[in-house]
Amino acid sequence: QVTLRESGPALVKPTQTLTLTCTFSGFSLSTSGMCVSWIRQPPGKALEWLARIDWDDDKYYSTSLKTRLTISKDTSKNQVVLTMTNMDPVDTATYYCARTKVPAGGGWFDPWGQGILVTVSS
Amino acid sequence: QSVLTQPPSASGTPGQRVTISCSGSISNIGSETVNWYQQLPGTAPKLLIYSNNQRPSGVPDRFSGSKSGTSASLAISGLQSEDEADYYCATWDDRLNGFVFGTGTKVTVL
Numbered sequence: 001q002v003t004l005r006e007s008g009p010a011l012v013k014p015t016q017t018l019t020l021t022c023t024f025s026g027f028s029l030s031t032s033g034m035c036v037s038w039i040r041q042p043p044g045k046a047l048e049w050l051a052r053i054d055w056d057d058d059k060y061y062s063t064s065l066k067t068r069l070t071i072s073k074d075t076s077k078n079q080v081v082l083t084m085t086n087m088d089p090v091d092t093a094t095y096y097c098a099r100t101k102v103p104a105g106g107g108w109f110d111p112w113g114q115g116i117l118v119t120v121s122s
Numbered sequence: 123q124s125v126l127t128q129p130p131s132a133s134g135t136p137g138q139r140v141t142i143s144c145s146g147s148i149s150n151i152g153s154e155t156v157n158w159y160q161q162l163p164g165t166a167p168k169l170l171i172y173s174n175n176q177r178p179s180g181v182p183d184r185f186s187g188s189k190s191g192t193s194a195s196l197a198i199s200g201l202q203s204e205d206e207a208d209y210y211c212a213t214w215d216d217r218l219n220g221f222v223f224g225t226g227t228k229v230t231v232l
Contacts, residue, residue, distance in 0.1 A: 037221065049212075049220060049223060062220055063218050107221070
């Protein structure tokens with residue numbers, strides 16, 4: 001059974017750096033074709049993809065946020081970490097991590113973690 | 123902001139068929155396969171359709187997907203009350219070199 005769980009602070013102050021950890025089980029990020037993505041959803045709004053890291057350590061970022069994001073993995077711990085700098089109240093959202101399969105380009109998210117609500121406020 | 127356009131809402135009575143559209147461009151839907159996600163109230167999204175028209179194990183065959191050119195569609199036949207949810211399309215965008223989501227459609231069962 002594949003599971004993912006997000007962890008990190010529920011509250012951060014403006015200008016601070018957010019660090020989120022995705023801990024997963026049931027698959028290995030060293031297996032060809034396996035990836036993990038981060039996606040967020042502001043309250044009442046649509047989903048927004050943030051970043052993806054692949055089994056071979058290739059990394060992809062949202063064009064609009066790439067200067068603020070860093071994604072990394074620790075294969076031995078089955079963890080993926082996302083950092084987002086210079087947090088702003090508009091970054092208040094539920095942040096999800098999801099296993100990402102990319103069989104031949106494209107790809108899909110399955111399954112998703114339960115999500116973690118991060119509020120940015122002073 | 124979302125790159126793929128969906129109608130904000132759709133509705134039907136139990137048993138009816140509802141269709142949701144997803145409009146994109148040559149760099150995303152026109153080049154890649156489309157996936158659909160269902161988000162029940164207060165829960166994380168769940169994969170509903172992948173590779174345009176494939177259903178993961180456990181997804182009822184009432185749900186079907188299709189793609190033509192730069193648009194895709196999700197159809198729900200035999201609508202049930204438990205289908206009330208938000209639905210999102212998504213795909214890879216070759217120009218942006220990243221995933222893109224639709225604007226989301228809220229389905230209401232009348």
